[in-house]
Amino acid sequence: MIKFLNPSYLFRLTGKLLNFLKAFIIPIVVLGIIFSLFVSPKDYVQGDAVRIMYVHVPSAWISLLSFAIISFLCILNFIFKFKSVNLIYKSLAPIGLTFNVIAIITGSLWGQPTWGTWWAWDARLTSMLILMFFYIIFIFSYKFILNPERSIKVCTSISVLGLINLIIVKYSVDWWPTLHQPSSINIGRETMVHFSMLIPLGLMLFAFFMYGALIFLMKYRVETIRLKRKGLKKL
Amino acid sequence: MNFDIFLMNGYGVYVWASFLFTFLICLFLFLKTKKTLRKLEKDFVEEAQSLSDEQLQDLKKQKVAKEILISHSRT
Numbered sequence A: 001m002i003k004f005l006n007p008s009y010l011f012r013l014t015g016k017l018l019n020f021l022k023a024f025i026i027p028i029v030v031l032g033i034i035f036s037l038f039v040s041p042k043d044y045v046q047g048d049a050v051r052i053m054y055v056h057v058p059s060a061w062i063s064l065l066s067f068a069i070i071s072f073l074c075i076l077n078f079i080f081k082f083k084s085v086n087l088i089y090k091s092l093a094p095i096g097l098t099f100n101v102i103a104i105i106t107g108s109l110w111g112q113p114t115w116g117t118w119w120a121w122d123a124r125l126t127s128m129l130i131l132m133f134f135y136i137i138f139i140f141s142y143k144f145i146l147n148p149e150r151s152i153k154v155c156t157s158i159s160v161l162g163l164i165n166l167i168i169v170k171y172s173v174d175w176w177p178t179l180h181q182p183s184s185i186n187i188g189r190e191t192m193v194h195f196s197m198l199i200p201l202g203l204m205l206f207a208f209f210m211y212g213a214l215i216f217l218m219k220y221r222v223e224t225i226r227l228k229r230k231g232l233k234k235l
Numbered sequence B: 001m002n003f004d005i006f007l008m009n010g011y012g013v014y015v016w017a018s019f020l021f022t023f024l025i026c027l028f029l030f031l032k033t034k035k036t037l038r039k040l041e042k043d044f045v046e047e048a049q050s051l052s053d054e055q056l057q058d059l060k061k062q063k064v065a066k067e068i069l070i071s072h073s074r075t
Helices: A007-039 A048-080 A085-115 A123-144 A148-175 A195-234 B004-010 B012-049 B053-060 B063-074
Strands: none
Touching (some): A007 A195, A085 A195, B053 B063
């Protein structure tokens, strides 16, 4: 664990992983798109509109997962003061925000043909919008609070509050009557999505993960070089 | 030519717009990050070159700094 938090080890690892990801990402994305748009069947109720699921659902999942990881790292950093943890969450936050925006916009594009409205102030949609604001406030906090101690405190507070919202996002469809459907894919329970639709969903999720990893590695290098440049001025 | 594959029984505009938006926002983030990375690497190398020989040797002893200098020279 400590080895993986060592900045120089991580930096060298990013170089190797970047080349690997660059080689595989395009074929995976192309395969995912072909399966999503042309191979997978129509839904018997929603028709072709269901294809929006293949970009909407993976984006929403990655956005939620990113914030959960950010919160965990912030708490870890607050307690143990690991050197490179802040580099990791700084690299992760823009990716989470991007996927959050994709989930909201594609959700809106899915809502119009299926619900007859672009937007509704229902619990799931509103909590996802609140998550976007949490991401924005979090990014602004580490960008504009220059005092490192204060930045860690503020970022941890935001991430803990955001974690509460994350629980609301997850259970909003169970706690309140919403336009948004309940979870169709559950860990440890029966999945209501047919296998023929799970394949493109899995492929797109994998493609999005690879893309997220690619951007994360690039962002990590950006943050590390920024840090090293400050050290360069002190030489 | 069969346009049904693009029209998708009237849902095509929503489906294609979703995929296009996703593709464009992902492409934007990728290009923006790549540009920032290249610029920072370039600035780092320029600043490193302005150091004295002794300082440069000290810098090259740092693994990360060495890696930045090598990765920039490859591009």
